[in-house]
Amino acid sequence: MEPIVGLITGILWGYIFQRARILRFEKHIGLLTLTDLTVLKFLLSGVVVGTLGINLLATLGLAPYHLKPTFVAANFVGGVIYGLGWAILGYCPGTAPGAVGEGSLDGLFAVLGGLCGAAAFAHTYPFWKQTLYGIGGYGKVSFPQLLHLPPLLLAVLFAGLLLAFIFFLEKMGW
Incomplete structure (x- = not known):
């Protein structure tokens, strides 16, 4: 049942995104x-x-x-990377797949860049956990x-x- 709900929700969001022209x-x-x-x-x-x-x-x-734990340094660095990606490509992760659906080639590069970034993070997670996650860790607040x-x-x-x-x-x- 969940995949069907996800599909319907995705179609509705895609329609709303497209109608709002975002x-x-x-x-x-x-x-x-x-x-x-x-x-x-x-x-x-x-x-x-x-x-x-x-x-x-x-x-x-x-x-x-x-609640997820708060890690100030990790959140800050992640936000900077997210913002730079958005500024360079002109899409955020939520709208890039929709842009691809409309036929945007540059949106495809945004999606591929996001997937490569996620893979890079996953492969380097132990390093980030040892370094950034120790700075400004406040727990679940x-x-x-x-x-x-x-x-x-x-x-x-x-x-x-x-x-x-x-x-x-x-x-x-x-």
């Missing part, structure tokens, strides 16, 4: 040059839905919520724990701030 190279370059914030608004909308959805499901006991607030309340506040920011960007014509 599979286009120009849209990503527009984000990176801050001339077209369509991709940013789309991504933030996804964060709003995901934040509310997972916290609501977890609060109702319908889905488990598993979350903002609700740090702020002593209920997770769902914090999710609603965070989602509200993101929605306000999205509407601000729209009002400014960005």
Whole structure:
């Protein structure tokens, strides 16, 4: 059953990505040059839905919520690599396969680059675990724990701030 749900979900996401035009190279370059914030608004909308959805499901006991440990240095280096790849290729990992589906040859290079990067990381993982994972390892921490607030309340506040920011960007014509 899971493969069918995954296939249907993938088709729906692909359709939404295509209709929102965020599979286009120009849209990503527009984000990176801050001339077209369509991709940013789309991504933030996804964060709003995901934040509310997972916290609501977890609060109702319908889905488990598993925190992953925080490793500041590893997250920072991974973020830099991710951002550089996005800036160089003009696609993020979520939109590159969709761009390939639309016939984009440069999207194919983004997918292949991501797969090569994942393979390189997997083969060098012991090195990274010995070095970067030891710097800024805080264990399983979350903002609700740090702020002593209920997770769902914090999710609603965070989602509200993101929605306000999205509407601000729209009002400014960005």
